[in-house]
Amino acid sequence: MTLLLIAFLILLMLKVPIAFSLFISSMLYFIVYDVSPIMAVQEIVSSVNAFSLLAIPGFILAGTLMNSGGITERIFDFANKLVGHIRGGLGHANVFASLIFSGMSGAAVADAAGLGKVELQAMKKAGYSEKFSLAVTGASSMVGPIIPPSIPAVIFGVTASVSIGQLFIAGIIPGLIMAFAICVYIYFYALKHRDTFPLPTKLSVKSIFHSFRHAFFALMSPVIILGGIMTGIVTPTEAAIVAVVYSIILGAFYKSLTIRSFFESVRETMETTISVMIIVAMAAVFGWILASEQAAQQLSMLLLDSINNKYIILLIITVIVLVVGMFMETIAAITILTPVLLPVVTQFGIDPIHFGIIMILNLMIGLLTPPVGMVLYVLSAISNISFLEISKMVLPYLILLISILLIFTFVPGIVTFLPNFIFE
Template identity: 55%
Template structure:
């Protein structure tokens, strides 16, 4: 077992991509233990080829790419601004509301940051908002995306943990809205302190005009969630519908043409291949952890040293926050879910509740160095140094950590809606 973990850690520290670290360390273990490498091929085939649900990952990524190129994000932000722009710190609130709406379409924080982020930062700069404030709000609001359905991390967690992806989607709605509410409260406090002036309240006619322009874009989450709740389609079929719907809207808006499709497919492929490679590598790695009984050993370690659920949750949160600082989200979910799931079940924690806790922890990790992918994307779209963004975003990390603790110890926030819907 030491050879597996040691080789993995060594390659990770050396800067090798996580997918290669997983595959090479697993093959090294199989070789020195005289286990046929054919097992590795079988595990990869089973992890990717046999999972219908995993097909939704590239499809949701493609839907996000189409929306960012098809004029949909601009319409969403325009409507959000008309709706809440008159509140103190108006564009900050519009930033958060737009992220909540867009999160019901793309399922990834990076799509939110790269698409909405550029639009939001320009609007806030033109309106005279501080650069630090604008960057922090944009970065923090983007992580709502993988909490509110559809969610690529939720799909992966559901597949690996063997729980309902649809139930995970529904469970993320209230926590996502709660995150937005808490961030908006903090934006209001910051804006008061900075002395940002209120803008004139939009007239009803202006709000209706903005709503009419963005109506079909805003309708996307209702179609996805309503269809799944009504039993009309699965999460994977919902992803297909999201892609088709986004394409139709983009062509109607005349923002993309047929010649743009290959570029969008290439962009989706680039974003998806890395995810699938990690899932494939983690399937071999996870199989080895299972035959070595690592999950059982960690469960026994918890039971023997931790005597109550509260301490167990605190320890798991601390572990996930630390992992999120150094490991990419997909890698962390694929590696840690099989290890930690038996522990949380032993302590009577609902797997759906744990799934949302894990995803939120790792989303906060997207805002923290040294990995912090959202920070790198923000730096790219704003041309602001990475270090400056890190300094600006810390207050929001504190706010989101408070939200995390509330969601952790008030499970009803997560489980209430699935319970009401009889899921």
């Protein structure tokens, strides 16, 4: 196992793509220890042959269609009319729009890349500094994978063999708390810098109603998706297909979705899905090696021999996942770490649903953290600000999000209350 980990780390340091790093290091292990490569083929096939994974291209396509169909603009306009009068104006609208859009795409990068462009343009036009706008957009995109639907939750549910529906519902309260905390920070930041901040817009019930009517059907998307899952009418996978169909209908209704933009959305979805599934497949082989080497049992024995407090275990695991999230892609991290860490947490009586949300939030924070912060790269690509500068801008939000993460870690009832209430 030492050879496997060393080879993997060396490949990562050489900036070999994560999927190839996993595959090459795994193949090296198979060659050195004379393991039949047929095992790798079996793991690759079985890892992607799961009905629940169909939710991933579904939610990605739904979010992409929303972006290309001009629906994100309607959502942001409604968010601005609703909360733009609060000090911090478009900063709050940015967070609120991400909260709504997260109920459609389930991906932080989709939020930052799609809705982020709309938000940044509007904030720049209103006179907000580019640094503030980028930091808020990056922080608000973290809400996406926590509020259902969530692509990382689908991956964790499949890997850990737990209910994806329960994971979706468990993310609602934490996601709302995260959004509220970011808005509180924005309010006090705007208050402190009120001399340089644009004045908030005036509250107008008439304009709110007009914007709501303009965006009504777009706003119904998360209601339909979550309502269907919570009532048991559809599974999370079926909800993804419903989201796609609804997105197409909306695009046709608003006359904003063309044949060309539809196929462009399909192409983009295929590219994203392929990259995700390759990582899942390669990580499955890597995970099989860790399982055959009894990595989970060794870690359990190490921790159980020295620690008997579940909160200390949670803290140690939180630090481990947080550090991994700084260097490793989210999907790969979930696929590799879950089989190793889940047996440890279950031995301490920690709810797998609670652990799943904590792991996802940890890895989402990693998207905002160098050196592999994908959201930071996206924001850098759609602006003229360097990766390093954006990393400095989001630091206060990182501190805030890590503080919230610790609260969720040590107060599991915040995470488990809603799924326990609905499903039991």
